[in-house]
Amino acid sequence: MEAYYRERAAVYDEFYQVSRRQDDLVALRSWVVERVQNSTILEVAAGTGYWTEVAAPAAKTITATDCNPETLAIAAQRSLGSHVSLIVADAYQLPEFPDTFSAGMAMLWWSHVHRQRRQEFLSHFASRLAPGALILMFDQFYIEGLSSPISRRDEWNNLYTERVLPNGKTFEIVKNYPTDDEIFETFSDLCEHVEIARLREFWTVSARLRR
Numbered sequence: 001m002e003a004y005y006r007e008r009a010a011v012y013d014e015f016y017q018v019s020r021r022q023d024d025l026v027a028l029r030s031w032v033v034e035r036v037q038n039s040t041i042l043e044v045a046a047g048t049g050y051w052t053e054v055a056a057p058a059a060k061t062i063t064a065t066d067c068n069p070e071t072l073a074i075a076a077q078r079s080l081g082s083h084v085s086l087i088v089a090d091a092y093q094l095p096e097f098p099d100t101f102s103a104g105m106a107m108l109w110w111s112h113v114h115r116q117r118r119q120e121f122l123s124h125f126a127s128r129l130a131p132g133a134l135i136l137m138f139d140q141f142y143i144e145g146l147s148s149p150i151s152r153r154d155e156w157n158n159l160y161t162e163r164v165l166p167n168g169k170t171f172e173i174v175k176n177y178p179t180d181d182e183i184f185e186t187f188s189d190l191c192e193h194v195e196i197a198r199l200r201e202f203w204t205v206s207a208r209l210r211r
């Protein structure tokens with residue numbers, strides 16, 4: 001996963017140029033902006049900072065993290081503002097921060113979390129957020145003929161797919177497609193007001209950490 005996205009960094013944003021997803025992206029941008037007004041945001045797996053840039057004008061501060069300096073270097077070229085900081089950090093081993101955050105964002109990340117690590121990730125993420133903080137995530141669901149084919153399933157029922165980069169390198173990455181019930185169940189352990197919606201290609205979840 002880490003190596004794949006490091007090597008894909010330079011071409012990653014082509015994902016956002018695909019014409020069939022433009023309507024969803026418009027809706028997702030509004031969905032994010034409406035929810036992060038005046039928030040102090042911790043973002044994990046921020047990648048090239050596409051969603052950091054969307055949230056930046058509305059947020060009070062954003063601490064955007066990713067394990068790959070290569071993706072954050074692309075994020076750094078965006079006009080993010082001095083209230084946004086970019087930090088290299090593993091989503092499962094986040095640094096201690098001086099303050100907790102009022103919102104947590106992780107876009108296109110959940111599909112890459114192994115099923116057996118979902119609770120570990122979520123409780124670790126929550127440990128850096130304030131009680132009552134808003135968690136926002138979205139990811140893709142599987143569309144026959146459009147999604148990259150599933151290459152295998154492991155003993156935990158994680159799904160994998162093979163990706164080939166323009167440089168010819170091939171990677172196998174975890175890419176899970178949870179049902180709404182699964183998302184609801186996982187988030188309900190720590191959160192209330194769990195709201196799930198589906199667009200054409202993406203599901204969204206917003207939830208409030210229990211106080």
Ligand SMILES: C[S@@+](CC[C@H](N)C(=O)[O-])C[C@H]1O[C@@H](n2cnc3c(N)ncnc32)[C@H](O)[C@@H]1O
Pocket residue numbers: 001002005006044045046047048049050051065066067068071089090091092106107108109
């Ligand atoms: C699908 S991309 C999503 C990037 C960005 N959130 C977006 O929506 O455009 C997944 C990101 O997860 C990052 N990543 C992979 N493993 C990670 C880890 N263990 N900790 C933090 N980031 C990780 C990759 O570097 C990549 O930028």
